[in-house]
Amino acid sequence: MNPAPRRQGLLVDDDPLYARTLQRALERRGLQIAVAHDVVQATALAEALRPDFALVDLKLGAESGLSLVAPLRALRADMRILLVTGYASVATAVEAIKRGADNYLPKPTTVETILRALADDEGEADGETGVEVEETMTPLSRLEWEHIQQALQDSGGNISAAARLLGMHRRSLQRKLAKRPGRERPLAPDAHG
Structure with a gap:
């Protein structure tokens, strides 16, 4: 009996330390994560890997993670695209969803929250984590x-x-x-x- 294939994800964040930390945490949960630090690198990796999901930071240096939503969606219509940002606002959340993102998470966020957002609409209901997480909003x-x-x-x-x-x-x-x-x-x- 072959084990189920690991879900492939793309993490796009211009902070190498944060990206490495989140990559390790997600890989400990059984996911396979590729990391990009800018729009060009993210586009190249997405074209090569065609990941199941993407976690995209809103601010990528002088670039915006919003610019990646449409190209990622064009590569794979069923890709889960989550925008993650420390500068959460209603306006950018609305813009992200209009452009085709599946969810919008304010930083700091937990691995459990990310996994729950990835499981939305897939009927997994936190099946990958087995952890009950209290719903909270950023104050x-x-x-x-x-x-x-x-x-x-x-x-x-x-x-x-x-x-x-x-x-x-x-x-x-x-x-x-x-x-x-x-x-x-x-x-x-x-x-x-």
């Missing part, structure tokens, strides 16, 4: 903080420019930043890509 304060950090990063750390991007008064932004001691400056890019 609004966390999303706001990440949005502020993105604006600060996009404006080169300039508080006035970041406040304009966010549509708020500079002093209001300074008060929000003061609530998080030691975090007055923008955070360095991290694994929440």
